[in-house]
Amino acid sequence: MYEVPNDWQDLIEEEESDYAQEMLSAYGPFSVVLYSRVKKLNLFSTESDNGFLGSLAGFYTDNMHNIGNEKSLQNIKDLVQQFPPIPKLLKLFEHYRQTVKETVFFKLAIDILENFYKKTEEPVYTELRSQVLPFAIKFYSSLNKLIINEINELIKSYVSRSKSLREV
Secondary structure (H helix, E strand, C coil): CCCCCHHHHHHHHHCCCHHHHHHHHHHCHHHHHHHHHHHHHCCCCCCCCCHHHHHHHHHHHHHHHCCCCHHHHHHHHHHHCCCCCHHHHHHHHHHCCCCHHHHHHHHHHHHHHHHHHHHHCCCCCHHHHHHHHHHHHHHHHCCCHHHHHHHHHHHHHHCCCCCCCCCC
16 A cells, blocks of 8 residues: 655645545645645635535636636646646555546546646647556556546536536
């Protein structure tokens, strides 16, 4: 079993709220690490009626629709910088046993990173080709179609505002 990296463990232990503990139980360590990092930046309300997942997707969607605006672009860059490095995410995904719910945050990260780099790296796509796409390939190839459909249904049920996030 893969141990959660020490810096992640520290962030998880710092999050004492009931909300963070519920997220850890339902969505795993990656969700709490992302929640903690985003909360510190105060980019958006992390405990809204939509939940963190809905708020995250809504924030992303709203800013991607206005990506030509300098403030929206900076918001997206700030969000993307809160994701752990892709090699660390990949290692966690490969070695940590996830439930379908835990896998949702990995899918959302892939979608956000893929869309961000498609919009901002034109035409070279260095990061997209070298990091994001290999992670996406490993992610999707490790799941069967039923699980992918279940992940998409979970995302739909939690995130009504995220119409621009693509389905598999």
